[in-house]
Amino acid sequence: MYCDFYGLKEKPFTITPNPEFIFLSxxxxxxxxxxxxxxxxxxxxxxxxxxxxxxxxxxxxxxxxxxxxxxxxxxxxxxxxxxxxxxxxxxxxxxxxxxxxxxxxxxxxxxxxxxxxxxxxxxxxxxxxxxxxxxxxxxxxxxxxxxxxxxxxxxxxxxxxxxxxxxxxxxxxxxxxxxxxxxxxxxxxIPMGLNDTGDYISHRLKVSGCRIPNLFSRGAVKCIYRFSKGVPRLINIACEQTLVMAWTQERTSITKGMVAEVLAETGSFRRRGIMRRFLNWLAAGR
CATH class of the missing domain: 3.40.50.300 (P-loop containing nucleotide triphosphate hydrolases)
Incomplete structure (x- = not known):
């Protein structure tokens, strides 16, 4: 999937507890x-x-x-x-x-x-x-x-x-x-602050081998922070979905608008029960 496109050795935003990705706020x-x-x-x-x-x-x-x-x-x-x-x-x-x-x-x-x-x-x-x-x-x-x-x-x-x-x-x-x-x-x-949220996202991308600087724009990070309120698991969910969207559009820069679009769709996913299947898919590491 997007790993090859972004030069990643593994998916950076799975929700499984992996010590290799530990980020200490x-x-x-x-x-x-x-x-x-x-x-x-x-x-x-x-x-x-x-x-x-x-x-x-x-x-x-x-x-x-x-x-x-x-x-x-x-x-x-x-x-x-x-x-x-x-x-x-x-x-x-x-x-x-x-x-x-x-x-x-x-x-x-x-x-x-x-x-x-x-x-x-x-x-x-x-x-x-x-x-x-x-x-x-x-x-x-x-x-x-x-x-x-x-x-x-x-x-x-x-x-x-x-x-x-x-x-x-x-x-x-x-x-x-x-x-x-x-x-x-x-x-x-406790949940992380805005600066730690940005550092957390950058850290997980770096551990995964990403060589694209500032893949998530500052505006995108702020949007993710407002959605997640600094909770790592919710940050991972938002970043994972946005990466999938960016990959389908062959984008090498993720903007605030892209994140907002993904998160807006998340509400309809949840209503239709698709979000549950998506989370299961993430947990399985596929």
Whole structure:
């Protein structure tokens, strides 16, 4: 498609969380620094929240790729609609732990032995739970109990809870106050400003190999910003659709008018149900 026309090695604006395309705005840098600090200082519990599409999963995946495999053992869990026993089984599977028996006690015993073994060899165990706002309160309370796996000097496992702003409401529940009190590092992702939006678009094009300077005009960037309000996922959707349109017209400069035309059509797409199919097409990376 347009990749050959624009000399791109890959599509720059897919909505899948790819660490290769990570762009750290000021707020993203601050959040990333909080995550690294929490892990390195063995804070125990870390919480990160942000609206849909602000880049939480991409930031988490980037964090995990930055951790030295010789010093860290990490796992990412994104299916959170689980019972406590199912979650324990998933944690064991992600860490390649084989319990003696498939029961709650068996999972906990095997996990505890794994954590102690990793501590003895100097490895830090990091468990990342994405979409944590979907977890049942009783499961979150059980997760708190994992922090009781510790030595006299240190926590044996570092747990990052990430989710939409609703996670803050869940953690504010009276029956979860003990968990909330144990979260010593908190950060929140917010949408980007106009300048960061322009830098974000340029960054993703550069990573994809684009050699056309200022492919998106300043006016086009402003139009995309007004539509997306600085949310990376919406920026990607607008840029992807505009690139497709520009390619069909063999244009090497994307103007404000072109973006406005694409976004105007987006409303009719949504009404006819075509937008859903388009998003599925984007997610599939086709």
């Amino acid at each position: 000021r707020n993203h840098r601050e959040a990333f620094a909080h995550l690294l600090y929490g892990v390195d200082s063995h804070a125990g519990f870390i919480a990160m929240t942000g609206e849909v599409g602000t880049g939480k999963t991409t930031l988490l995946r980037t964090l995990l790729t930055q951790l030295d495999a010789d010093k860290y053992r990490s796992a990412l869990i994104f299916n959170t609609c689980l019972s406590w026993e199912q979650l324990l089984a998933t944690i064991c599977r992600e860490f390649d732990i084989t319990p003696v028996e498939s029961s709650r006690f068996g999972y906990l015993d095997a996990l505890n032995r794994f954590l102690l073994d990793q501590h003895l060899v100097g490895s830090t165990v990091v468990l990342v739970i994405d979409e944590a706002q979907n977890m049942a309160p009783d499961v979150l309370e059980q997760i708190r109990m994992l922090s009781n796996m510790e030595t006299e000097q240190d926590k044996l496992i570092q747990i990052i809870l990430a989710g939409q702003p609703e996670l803050e409401d869940v953690l504010a529940r009276h029956d979860l106050r003990q968990l909330s009190q144990r979260i010593t590092v908190r950060c929140r992702l």
